[in-house]
Amino acid sequence: MQAHVGDRIVIESNHLDAARRRGTIVAVLGGEGDTEHYRVRWQDGHESVFFPGPDAHVDTAR
Numbered sequence: 426m427q428a429h430v431g432d433r434i435v436i437e438s439n440h441l442d443a444a445r446r447r448g449t450i451v452a453v454l455g456g457e458g459d460t461e462h463y464r465v466r467w468q469d470g471h472e473s474v475f476f477p478g479p480d481a482h483v484d485t486a487r
Contacts, residue, residue, distance in 0.1 A: 426477045427461065429453065433484040434465055434475070448475075450483075 436446040452464035
């Protein structure tokens with residue numbers, strides 16, 4: 426996964442009745458490839474460092 430500041434990240438839920446989790450990338454951390462991770466501002470307003478897994482995808486900023 427490769428993303429840039431301003432892109433939106435979406436995490437699909439593994440549970441049938443759970444909602445998707447969404448946030449905006451505010452910083453790209455680490456290197457390219459598998460070690461790349463992000464500081465994300467989530468839809469509820471808090472920020473965290475996020476290492477994407479297979480359930481995450483990026484909606485690029487326009």
